[in-house]
Amino acid sequence: MNGDASQADAHAQTEASSSAEETKRRSLDEEARDSLHILPLSSIPLETPGLQHARLIKNVRLQTVVEMFHGTQTGSGQVVPRHVPAYFESYKEEVERDLVKIEKIATASSFDVYSSRIELRRLKIDVNNVECLTLSDRKKKELTSYMRVFTRPLMEYVYGQEDMQVADVSDIIRLFATPNKDEALRNLRMMADRLDIELTEIPHFLEEYGDIFLSLAYFRKCLDEIVPEVQRFVTWMADIRTSAEVKRDPRQMKMLDDIARDLTDISTSITGRFESFDNRSKDFWSDINADTFRTIRELIASHHVTIGGVLCGLAVKMNLWKSRFQRGGGGPNRRMEFVKSEILPGLSHIKALETSARIGHS
Structure with missing residues (x-):
């Protein structure tokens, strides 16, 4: 009986942890969509697995960097775009092709959804049905x-x-x-x-x-x-x-x-x-x-x-x-x-x- 209870508790904790992670991920996604200085790379069709989870951000010197990870405990892991290939050595050709797009978008002065749409259209990237290139419902209510x-x-x-x-x-x-x-x-x-x-x-x-x-x-x-x-x-x-x-x-x-x-x-x-x-x-x-x-x-x-x-x-x-x-x-x-x-x-x-x-x- 105790074993069943322990299993149920462990399952409940796993579900709660998973739900908390999902809530946190959704909150970060909304923050990025409504932000002036963040562009999730998931909004761009890229070939390199793993890059879709990264974000372009503007640092305080207004340089564009690729944020590889972001967390309360881990902080923000930032690299300049040209150093990205070092993190994906198994995908050399793919990351080189992706880098051409990233470096062009990196020249944008802002990553708000409106400026990003303009920049991506210039690269012939379809932006019409990309959810992360629209303001979140929460932001629309604020407005x-x-x-x-x-x-x-x-x-x-x-x-x-x-x-x-x-x-x-x-x-x-x-x-x-x-x-x-x-x-x-x-x-x-x-x-x-x-x-x-x-x-x-x-x-x-x-x-x-x-x-x-x-x-x-x-x-x-x-x-x-x-x-x-x-x-x-x-x-x-x-x-x-x-x-x-x-x-x-x-x-x-x-x-x-x-x-x-x-x-x-x-x-x-x-x-x-x-x-x-x-x-x-x-x-x-x-x-x-x-x-x-x-x-x-x-x-x-x-x-x-x-x-x-x-x-x-x-x-x-x-x-x-x-x-x-x-x-x-x-x-x-x-x-x-x-x-x-x-x-x-x-x-x-x-x-x-x-x-x-x-x-x-x-």
Whole structure:
């Protein structure tokens, strides 16, 4: 009897352990999908067994490394892409072919799902049904309040009211598939005419509308989380100036000034870009037609790569700062060393990305 009980306990423990592992794996998968700096290699068709479990990540210097393993106990095992073949000596030919793809994708400035789709399409890789290249359901729920900015004018246009119970664009598509008011049906027909599409194509238009503005909502939430951290960091960095040693060194004072100015300029500029998108989306609803929608869709999509790159760079640096200085402390010398070794490298890349976006779309 005791043997049976022991076996049952062991079986229950194995199942519990397996369930915990599955939950952890799912959580890591969701983290990667919703992240700016992680790309699971399972999203790319690779030949080398084992590589599918690795991830591309951006380190604090904004270099792309292959993370071979990741765990609370084990830490993060990172190698630069060109050193990957040493880990798969039995698959020399396969890993060399895979490395061609990996090194091309590694040049991307961000690994958010929107930038990754663009980069993978450039490599002629089909991204349409790759689950890890879509935001997780959890993230989409988080973005509901951000999406209301874009769903409200749609509801007003078709139903004449904005307070209908709509969580996300999929709810709107269901609602519009069977409109429950004659006036709504008339408005949908008018919208179809203005967009130069058939009434039956409205759900497809809504999906496209939803996806383009979901991307904007995603980046906007990232921005709203990162900018206050950047402002806190600039204040924290300013305290280094009180050090007598730093005061005596004009080069160090100038470096602190330059970093503070660059971070402030980047934050201000990218925030201004989002305000411009908001204004353009309002313009669309005041004059609905195929050209205005195509223009706003192309405008937002053309900014994905630079927005992703700027936010990714800032996020990686601010996350490391928060983990190293959890209570915001640290003496002047320790702070200065962190700024020089972790914040300064790669900052010029973030600044150049934001400047290129400003010039390219001014």
